[in-house]
Amino acid sequence: MTDSDPLSYLDDAGRERVERMFRGCEEIIGVEHIASVVGSGVSHAGDDIIRGYIGLEPSGKAHLGWVVIADTIRNLLDEGVNVLIWLADWHAWVNDKFDRDMEKISLAGDYMTEVFRALLDFPEEGDGAGQLRFMRASELMSSGIYWERVLRCSKNMSLNRVRRTFSIMGRDEDSSDHDLSAFFYPAMQAADIFELNIDVAFGGMDQRKAHMYMREVADKNHWTKATCVHTPMLSGLKGRGGGRMDSFDHKMSKSDPNNAILLHDNPKKISKKFRKAFLEVGNDDSPVFEIARHIVLPKFGELKVEPNPEYGSPSTWNDIDTFVAAVGKGEIHPFDAKMAVAYGLSEVLAPISTHFEEKSDLLEQMNKMTGSQ
DSSP states (O other): OOSSOTTTTSOHHHHHHHHHHTTTOSEEEOHHHHHHHHHHSOOTTSSSOOEEEEEEOOOSOOBTHHHHHHHHHHHHHHTTOEEEEEEOHHHHHHTTGGGGOHHHHHHHHHHHHHHHHHHTTSOOBSSSTTOEEEEEHHHHTTOHHHHHHHHHHHTTOOHHHHHTTGGGGTOOTTSOTTOGGGGGHHHHHHHHHHHTTOSEEEEEGGGHHHHHHHHHHHHHHTOOOOEEEEEOOOBOTTOOTTOOGGGTTTBOOTTSGGGSOBTTOOHHHHHHHHHTSOOOTTOOOOHHHHHIIIIIHHHHSOEEEOOOTTTOOOEEEOOHHHHHHHHHTTSSOHHHHHHHHHHHHHHHHHHHHHHHHTTHHHHHHHHHHHTOO
16 A cells, blocks of 8 residues: 555455545545455444445525535545444434434434435345444443543643644634533544444545544544545535635525425425525626536436527436536527426425325424424
């Protein structure tokens, strides 16, 4: 293995396997660990099963960013990785979700489980290779060993160092001096990864600071560092708006439903939201193009543009850069581009609606808890 090519000692099959695992991801840190596991057949836990993990707070209804996460999970499952969706219930409590009502947080965890089952087309569940697992943080936190690990993950870390991770909770660095529990959050997240013998920790780019904290802790304690993988962050429908990129203020969030696509939005509502989405001719930086690039095209391989016959003929596009260029040149009207992506997205989300027809009571309870429909 060389610094310039950490996959250099893998054969072609091993290299291709790693590349397929992380297809579509924006950043990979510490790929040498997963390369070592693939090459040796020995995981962090000492067996031959690669373990992946994403920690998610049960905090509300699902938005489009979950589809991007699901695509990464699917890639990992297809390559024989056992993937754990970590329902971070106590982390949500620390972060004041649902006013720290653990019954509501637990219900949101049930809802999250059903959403990912539907997004992933109900994969086999279990502890084996290529299987999906769900686990709640509260199941691990009853162990004194876990809290010993949290303390070790906190030792020799300054308050200023911890503050720099607060964006992982959607907080500013100076927002939590009144709340001591918030300062344990990054140590808890790091402890989760170590205690679960994780080989691949993944999440959106907004989780990068937590993963770097974990790697710094590992260096201090001479522990094995998981490979960290970061997926693209979808912008809200209003666009980036010139905000700081490292703040992720522009990201799609369920806290602003009019600026986000929620997974339960019906086709009519999706089309209505897309009409108002930012798309400026000559500006390639549009949430419409992001959704086409990261969700619709990977799923179906094409976008179908069907303008009013008075203004043009139907066309099919299978390359995002060509599609964006055609909008810029005036070959596709921005409205028609929006509707093409909106239609494709409605098709992507159709299985969610079908599944929750059978889980209507759970969805109704979530609607009541979040004050939405």
